Amino acid sequence: MRGLLAKKLKFHLPIAFALSIVVAAAFKYTVTEPRKQAYADFYKQYDAMKEFNAMKEAGIFESVRPSGE
Amino acid sequence: MFSAVVRLSASGVRALARTRPGYTAPLACRCYSHAKAETDEEFDARWVTYFSKPDIDAWELRKGMNTLIGYDLVPEPKILDSALRACRRLNDLASAIRILEAVKDKSGPHKEIYPYVIQELQPTLKELGISTPEELGIDKV
Numbered sequence: 001m002r003g004l005l006a007k008k009l010k011f012h013l014p015i016a017f018a019l020s021i022v023v024a025a026a027f028k029y030t031v032t033e034p035r036k037q038a039y040a041d042f043y044k045q046y047d048a049m050k051e052f053n054a055m056k057e058a059g060i061f062e063s064v065r066p067s068g069e
Numbered sequence: 070m071f072s073a074v075v076r077l078s079a080s081g082v083r084a085l086a087r088t089r090p091g092y093t094a095p096l097a098c099r100c101y102s103h104a105k106a107e108t109d110e111e112f113d114a115r116w117v118t119y120f121s122k123p124d125i126d127a128w129e130l131r132k133g134m135n136t137l138i139g140y141d142l143v144p145e146p147k148i149l150d151s152a153l154r155a156c157r158r159l160n161d162l163a164s165a166i167r168i169l170e171a172v173k174d175k176s177g178p179h180k181e182i183y184p185y186v187i188q189e190l191q192p193t194l195k196e197l198g199i200s201t202p203e204e205l206g207i208d209k210v
Contacts, residue, residue: 001142001143001176001182002143003141004142004143004176004177004179
C-alpha cells in the first residue's frame with residue numbers, strides 16, 4: 001500500500017514525456033515545416049517590383065499614382 | 070507529487086531492477102544523505118505512537134492526519150486503529166468517519182485496498198461504535 005503513486009508515475013511519466021515529444025515532432029513536421037516551405041517557395045520567385053507596379057496601377061497608393069493619371 | 074518524481078528519477082536512474090523490500094518509504098529515500106533511512110516498520114511505529122498519546126489534542130489529531138494523508142501511501146490498519154482511538158478520546162466521531170473516507174480516497178484506482186482496511190479494522194470499529202460511510206449511506210453523492 002506504499003508508493004502507489006510512485007509506481008504509477010514510473011510507468012506513466014516516461015510515456016507522457018515520450019508522447020509529448022512525439023506530438024511536438026509530429027506537429028513540427030506536418031504543420032510548421034510545410035508552412036515554412038510554402039513561404040520559402042512563394043518568395044523564391046517573388047518579384048517585388050512587378051508586384052509594386054501591379055499595386056500602383058490598381059491605384060492603392062497615395063504617394064505614387066497609376067501611370068494613367 | 071514532485072517529490073515522488075524526484076525520488077523516482079533519482080532511484081530509477083540508478084537501477085530500475087533493484088527492488089529493496091520495503092524501501093519505498095515516502096521520506097528519507099535520498100541517495101546522498103548519510104542519515105539511516107527509516108524502515109517501513111519504524112515509520113508505522115512512529116505514527117502509531119503519535120496517535121497513541123493519551124492527551125492528544127484536536128489540533129494534533131488533525132495535523133497528524135493531514136500530514137499522514139500527504140504521503141504517498143495508504144496508512145496501515147494499525148496506524149488507523151491508533152488514530153480512531155485518538156478520535157474516541159477526543160469524542161470526535163466525525164473525524165473518525167472522515168478518516169475512513171480518506172483511506173478510500175488514498176487508495177485511488179486500487180479498489181481492493183479499502184475493503185481490506187475496513188475488514189482489518191472491523192473489531193476496532195465495532196468496539197468504538199464507528200459506522201462506515203457505506204453504512205451511513207454517505208459514500209454516494
